[in-house]
Amino acid sequence: MVKIAHNDVLRIAWLSRIAFPDSEVSLMAKELDEVVSYAHRVSEIAAEVTVRIQKNVNIFREDLIIPDDANAIQAQAPKIAEHFFVVPAVLEKE
């Protein structure tokens, strides 16, 4: 039986880039636990499966420059300056 701890939730939330308030961490732990505990049953038969090595095929297309209208995309940006997407500072000010 998997047991998801408070710190597990915080670690996964960090990977997910989602800021859960403290009040929701316990509930998320419980919900995560329920699903991953059920999902863990894949290990019950996985050992019996002979893995077939799949041959992947690359699909190529011509490397052509096709003109497109960047304005259609940039026009929807929350904040833009010239052709840059403007975001808050990457690093926190001390």
Place this chain on the structure above:
Amino acid sequence: MKINPFATIKELKHSISSHETSADTLLDFSIDRFKKYDSKVGSALEIFEKKSILGQTCTQGMLSGIPGILKDNISQKDRRLGCASKILDNFVSPYDSTASLRLKQDGALLIGRGNCDEFAMGTSGETSAFKKTANPWNLSRVAGGSSSGPIAAVAAGFVPWSLGSETGGSVRLPAAFCGVVGLKPTYGLISRYGLVAYGSSLDQIGISTRTVYDNAMVLSTIAGQDLKDSTSLAVDKKDYTELLNGSLRDGLRIGIVDNAMELDGIDPEIKKSVQDAVKQLEDLGATIVHLNLPAMDYTAAAYFIISRAEAASNLARFDGVRYGLRSKDSKTLLDLYENTRYEGFGDEVKRRIMVGNYVLSSGHQDEYYGNARKVQQAIRREFEDAFKGVDLLAMPTHSIPAFKFDAFKDNKLAMDLLDYFTLPINLAGIPALSVPCGFTKDNLPIGFQLVGAHLSEQLIYQTAHAYEQATPWHTMHPQGFE
């Protein structure tokens, strides 16, 4: 001429070509039906202005002049594209999906955006950020998800066709709940270009209609290789209605999956209806073979892992930087990501991203993702072996009929497990068609599915059409939408 709201595409095409009606009149009729009835169903997030819908380039296509609705995760150029989520607030798609483009080139009229579970994540249609979609057969019950809106619109007679998407059963399950036909095609048959990605190795656009023949007409329009989708199969466009003559193929063998029929908790009325459907196929000339697919018991677990892992990756792009919602007052870039994603995603989407990142995280990847891929291989092989002895499989689409809203509010896992019959097909990448096969004593629709090997859509349609023509289910429609 009075238009029958439940007319088939075939019938409407005949009416247009014989000048009993016109595309313009039909479009007005459809728009009016949404205006009159959709407040109680909640199938559409948006119905477009009439002038902007008309203007197709083709008047001779298979769907020319016929209105339909697309799920809110399928791009339509210069239309809002929201995935029923706040995080795509006001986003307008700058391009058409290949499916949308092929429909427009064929002359089909794309009437609006269908409601759905947020980012196609759900089994009931209840996780849309905007509204829930009700089942036209019983408005206190769910339409099923995630393609709730487009399918409810077909069932209620607003439009004769719609496109949804499948990752784990999201066309077939609502189709069964709403008493209509729903196709999940072979993986790669319909281009994913312009379909917002959830689980890329599983996602496929699916089709919903009121009859099998209509479904084949829509597939004929949108299927076929697309160089913009590198997972698209090298298959030419073809006419999938060709073999629909009301008869089964000679010597057809249909396998009934016994362990599926004996599933713990399957509704007895559903089990009986599916057994009757199989008997009907036998009476039409099919040979019935009994078999088991033991790996089916593990496919939900494998699906949870694979789909959520891929979802965690695919939804990483929604970060408030380039489009959509941006959280206000974020001091740093990290705050912006974290706050935007917390505010913009609903609870179910957040849960699935978290599960996805957990199963891919250091120390867990082999145990979960690695093993899930092995289970996927196991179920694929079981289907391959099954199709050496039979041409098609028959099994229920669902284990319980459409349930009441909030029935699974406190038990999300139980709701996710309702996809038991649909998930294996998505993991195997094979096609399946859900077809109405009866009603419960409470007048809720029941559906069963015909499952085939890769690229067997034509055989599936032929078989389903013969069954449909021998039964009354496709002639029955919900009350209150006349």
